[in-house]
Amino acid sequence: MRVFTSFDDFAAHKGEHLGFGEWHVVDQDRIDRFADATGDHQWIHVDPERAKEGPFGTTIAHGYLTLSMIPVLGKDIFRLEGPKMMVNYGTDKVRFPSPVPVGSRVRVGAELLDVREVAQGRQITIKYTVEVEGQPKPACVAESLVLVVL
Secondary structure, three states, rough: EEEOOOHHHHHHHOEEEEEEEEEEEEEEEHHHHHHHHHHHHHHHHHHHHHOOOOOOOEOOOOOHHHHHHHHHHHHOOOOOOOOOOEEEEEEEEEOOOOOOOOOOOEEEEEEEEEEEEEEEEEEEEEEEEEOOOOOOOOOEEEEEEEEEEE
């Protein structure tokens, strides 16, 4: 984990890749629990028998499940010391270039795209890229906006 002891130190790394998180397995239980939480029970996600005959040969994670895993996938990439608070401000440019088949291992990489002053403090933009082990295309690419109150 990279530790930044000040916001200025962190901001100095604008444009740099900050590292990768640990690998996590996306199992059917996680997919089913996400379906229950969202009400999205489309067969491609929750019906293993029917999904065998589908385009991917197995069930796949919901795109929004993959997106929602970014906090847990990226929690060990970096830590910024000093802010009073850091809150999710939104997400830009979310894409799902490839599926996450059940049983896949995924991890996320983080790149610090932008740092700017806003009325409440600073806003940072971090580009997260979720990789699926063994797949050439990422499963999700999203620009996360974070409000940092110093």
